[in-house]
Amino acid sequence: MADVLQELGGVQVMMCAADGPPLRGEADAIDLIGEASFRGASWVVMPVRRLDKDFFSLRTGLAGAVVQKFATYGMGLAVVGDVSAYVAASTALGGLVREGNRGRNLWFAPDTDALRERLASPRTHGISNTEN
Numbered sequence: 329m330a331d332v333l334q335e336l337g338g339v340q341v342m343m344c345a346a347d348g349p350p351l352r353g354e355a356d357a358i359d360l361i362g363e364a365s366f367r368g369a370s371w372v373v374m375p376v377r378r379l380d381k382d383f384f385s386l387r388t389g390l391a392g393a394v395v396q397k398f399a400t401y402g403m404g405l406a407v408v409g410d411v412s413a414y415v416a417a418s419t420a421l422g423g424l425v426r427e428g429n430r431g432r433n434l435w436f437a438p439d440t441d442a443l444r445e446r447l448a449s450p451r452t453h454g455i456s457n458t459e460n
Contacts, residue, residue: 333367336440337447341406342369343440344378352380353390357397364403372398373443376409384414384421391424399433406435406443 331344342364351357351374364372382388398405415422428434437443 331363333369336371336373337444337449339371339447340367340369341371341373341447342367343373344375346375346377348378350378350380351383351394354393354397357394358401361397361401361403365401369403371404371406371447373406373408373440376407376411379407384411384418386418386420386424391421395428395434404433404435406437408437408440408443410438411436 331342331348334341334343336343342360344360349356351360360372360374364370380390382390383394384391386392395405411421411425415425425436428436435443435446437446
């Protein structure tokens with residue numbers, strides 16, 4: 329299945345297919361940003377399973393580098409799926425999830441329905457699939 333442009337909560341997003349290639353670095357992020365921008369999307373919706381495991385280990389710097397690329401290019405990144413096991417293993421990652429959900433460029437959502445709701449109501453503060 330290919331990545332597709334879709335309206336979600338009144339916002340054009342590029343829905344990344346769950347079975348697509350993993351996002352492993354800044355070059356992958358730039359490619360996604362370029363493709364999403366070309367298609368007219370303002371957000372990239374990335375399933376958890378498409379993120380390299382290093383994304384969830386903050387000491388690798390991958391999450392910071394990827395998030396910075398999205399912020400620099402004015403593109404939102406929504407990570408969709410269950411990240412609770414990663415958050416349980418890392419207090420720092422739990423902080424990133426909480427802070428991301430308070431911001432405007434990086435959100436973590438348990439599923440597309442929660443993301444749709446968040447996109448439709450931009451005043452909503454944070455969605456999370458963790459119980460922290």
